[in-house]
Amino acid sequence: MNRFTKQNKIIHLVEANYHLLPVLNRFGINLGNKDKSLEKICAAQNINIDFLLAIVNTFHNEEYFPETELKSFSPLLIIDYLKKTHQHYIEYVLPKLESLLELLIDSNITEIHQLNIIEQFYQKYKKELLLHIKEEEQEVFPYILNLVNNNQVNNQFTIHSFEKEHSNVDDKLNDLKNLIVKYIEPVYDNNICNEFLITLFRFEKDIKDHARIEDKILLPQLITLEKHING
Amino acid sequence: MDNKVYIVHGSAIVQQGLSEVLLKNFKCTIQCYYDFKSLSESDDNCASKSIIFVEDKIANSTEFLQFIDQSHEVKSFSIVNDCAGNLPVNNDYTLSLYNSPDEIYEGIKHAFNTQGLADEESEGLSNRELDVLKLVALGYANKEIAEKLFISTHTVMSHRKNITEKLGIKSISGLTVYAIINNYIDTTNLDIKDLI
Ligand SMILES: [Fe+2]
Ligand SMILES: [Fe+2]
Numbered sequence: 001m002n003r004f005t006k007q008n009k010i011i012h013l014v015e016a017n018y019h020l021l022p023v024l025n026r027f028g029i030n031l032g033n034k035d036k037s038l039e040k041i042c043a044a045q046n047i048n049i050d051f052l053l054a055i056v057n058t059f060h061n062e063e064y065f066p067e068t069e070l071k072s073f074s075p076l077l078i079i080d081y082l083k084k085t086h087q088h089y090i091e092y093v094l095p096k097l098e099s100l101l102e103l104l105i106d107s108n109i110t111e112i113h114q115l116n117i118i119e120q121f122y123q124k125y126k127k128e129l130l131l132h133i134k135e136e137e138q139e140v141f142p143y144i145l146n147l148v149n150n151n152q153v154n155n156q157f158t159i160h161s162f163e164k165e166h167s168n169v170d171d172k173l174n175d176l177k178n179l180i181v182k183y184i185e186p187v188y189d190n191n192i193c194n195e196f197l198i199t200l201f202r203f204e205k206d207i208k209d210h211a212r213i214e215d216k217i218l219l220p221q222l223i224t225l226e227k228h229i230n231g
Numbered sequence: 232m233d234n235k236v237y238i239v240h241g242s243a244i245v246q247q248g249l250s251e252v253l254l255k256n257f258k259c260t261i262q263c264y265y266d267f268k269s270l271s272e273s274d275d276n277c278a279s280k281s282i283i284f285v286e287d288k289i290a291n292s293t294e295f296l297q298f299i300d301q302s303h304e305v306k307s308f309s310i311v312n313d314c315a316g317n318l319p320v321n322n323d324y325t326l327s328l329y330n331s332p333d334e335i336y337e338g339i340k341h342a343f344n345t346q347g348l349a350d351e352e353s354e355g356l357s358n359r360e361l362d363v364l365k366l367v368a369l370g371y372a373n374k375e376i377a378e379k380l381f382i383s384t385h386t387v388m389s390h391r392k393n394i395t396e397k398l399g400i401k402s403i404s405g406l407t408v409y410a411i412i413n414n415y416i417d418t419t420n421l422d423i424k425d426l427i
Contacts (some may be wrong), residue, residue, distance in 0.1 A: 117408055117412055117427070118408065120423055121404055121408045121427055124427055171402045172405065175402050175404070175405030178398070178400055179412075183412060184412055
């Protein structure tokens with residue numbers, strides 16, 4: 001798979017992979033840039049082009065994950081991107097999933113109520129995800145920011161791995177997909193169901209990419225920083 | 232998980248006919264060979280749980296008997312031409328060229344179940360796995376399940392692993408949802424919200 005470069009234009013990126021649209025938005029890039037290259041757009045908006053390219057390329061190509069390069073970027077940049085991603089999930093993706101699920105339930109005219117149980121399951125998933133995000137935003141990220149800005153280590157702070165939590169959240173998303181695709185009675189509007197699943201699949205890919213950055217880049221950075229400060 | 236099935240038979244008509252009956256009734260992938268030599272020389276590794284259908288004359292050959300001897304998890308069916316008379320000795324099951332599709336289905340189903348492979352309707356959960364699933368869904372821990380069913384915790388864990396593999400559902404809440412929508416547990420006096 002080709003990598004995107006500074007010379008590429010937005011149209012090249014979105015033509016190759018339209019799932020990159022929200023990723024660009026997370027950097028504050030909107031559409032309507034005429035024929036400007038990424039380099040020009042980033043320069044005008046004061047965006048770190050190398051970081052943008054690294055994120056865009058890893059998102060686009062699952063095989064491509066240059067750990068050393070990614071770890072060389074400031075944790076501040078990474079946290080900013082991760083926060084924007086959380087925001088996108090909370091403000092857009094989850095509400096969209098929910099309203100599609102409501103529509104799906106309403107489209108059922110039979111006496112079979114399996115979808116209501118699916119909704120309970122979805123709510124449980126959402127609750128766990130939001131709790132996880134809250135923990136990152138209120139504890140982990142501020143701690144790292146403090147490490148970077150003030151060189152302050154708190155030896156009480158013990159979060160050095162999210163992988164278990166990430167895989168729990170991941171499992172539930174996988175189960176949601178399986179339950180709908182394989183096990184519940186298809187007593188609903190197919191188009192709405194497809195729409196729901198497509199949104200779910202896209203979200204699954206996005207959040208996996210997100211968790212990978214946290215597990216493989218941000219947390220190793222945290223550990224290095226602590227070691228460095230503790231001498 | 233896909234069930235692996237091999238058909239080793241000199242007749243293309245038999246290969247086709249049997250494949251059709253299999254695909255109609257079971258989730259499986261089928262690989263056909265005209266003789267045993269091509270199967271043994273293929274890259275296919277049929278050592279793990281799989282089922283082989285073989286022409287009777289191949290089934291009686293020394294090479295094949297040796298092969299079956301060494302591959303413990305493979306079940307074999309020999310396909311006999313009743314008119315020829317030579318019944319094979321060492322095979323698990325026998326199918327006749329003159330069996331009806333229903334008879335073939337029943338015979339195969341029996342073998343698939345004892346093999347622990349998934350049947351289309353039941354997702355292949357054994358009764359024991361179903362017992363474990365119900366208790367998992369009701370929120371019991373492995374140790375409690377072991378005590379209730381008089382089995383070891385280790386066995387409970389291995390049942391759980393199989394359940395997850397067969398159903399494709401990993402989380403406890405997900406298994407609970409599966410048990411509820413299939414009416415495996417009675418939720419009339421329970422709050423579903425707490426359960427999930
Ligand atoms: Fe996160
Ligand atoms: Fe996370």
